[in-house]
Amino acid sequence: MTGTLRLGSTVPDFAASTNKGDFQFHDYINGSWAILFSHPDDFTPVCTTELGEAARQQGEFDKRGVKLIGLSANDIDSHDRWIKDITDVSKANVTFPIIGDKDRKIATTFDMLDQLDETNKDVKGLPLTVRSVFVINPNKQIVTIITYPASVGRNFDEILRVIDSLQLSASLQGKVTTPVNWRKGDDVIIAPPVKDEEAKQLFGNFRAEKPYLRFTPDPSKK
Known part of the structure; x- marks a missing residue:
């Protein structure tokens, strides 16, 4: 399945061993939003800051009904030892599961392995995961x-922003989209398939910068 996953x-679905126990992925999602994200390696600097930030932001993901699931090509024992460092550095508890994918089976399915960066390999020369x-x-x-x-740490505020946009659009059956640099509470864009009359019924007044570019206040604020 490598390279076949698209929007x-x-x-x-897959069975996984994690530091929080084993699960079947589809059963674990169980009708929730979820984020599966990989890091290159345990006990590495950028990854330690990232997992710490994910732990600090856990409450924000919980508010949005999003389950976090980490993954790397390490074993569960390594995750358990490393989490102590993450907690020490970030002062936050890692409560989400981290998958141990030492055989890289899941990483291969999701095309997470770094095939180009010669520095992002383990001691045996096997590729590690990128930050997917x-x-x-x-x-x-x-x-x-x-x-x-591997060299670029993620921005978890941006990931939360994406979630806010996706959930808002989903709640309105795709009738709104979000503009550049949008943040929750900012004006949104009325999707092009929505005609003006329907837009008035749905949102009341709106402003049209161009016939194809119409803004309305964030409906979630009402």
């Missing part, structure tokens, strides 16, 4: 894919 794909992010909706569809190189 709209049903996320593959898969956002999955309650229908088990992949709705966002973001990939960062």
Whole structure:
């Protein structure tokens, strides 16, 4: 399945061992939003800051009904030892599961392995994972894919922003989209298929910068 996953794909199901116990992925999602994200290696500097930030932001993901699931090509014992360092550095508890994918089976399915960066390999020369992010909706569809190189730490505020946009659009059956640099509470864009009359019924007044570019206040604020 390598390289076949796209936006709209049903996320593959798999059995996984994690530091929080074993699960079947589809059963674990169980009608929730979910984020599966990989990091290159335990006990590494950028990854330690990232997992710490994910732990600090856990409450924000919980508010949005999003389950976090980490993954790397380490074993569960390594995760358990490393979490102590993460807690020490970030002063936050890692409560989400981290998958141990030492055989790289899941990473291969999700095309997470770094094939180019010679510095992102283990002691045996095997490729480690890049910083992949898969956002999955309650229908088990992949709705966002973001990939960062090993050298670049992710921005979890941006990942939350993406979730806010996706959830707002989903709640209105795709009748709104969000503009550049949008934050929750900012004006949104009325989707082009929505005619003006329907837009008035749905949102009341709106402003049209161009016939194809119409703004209305964030409906979630009402």
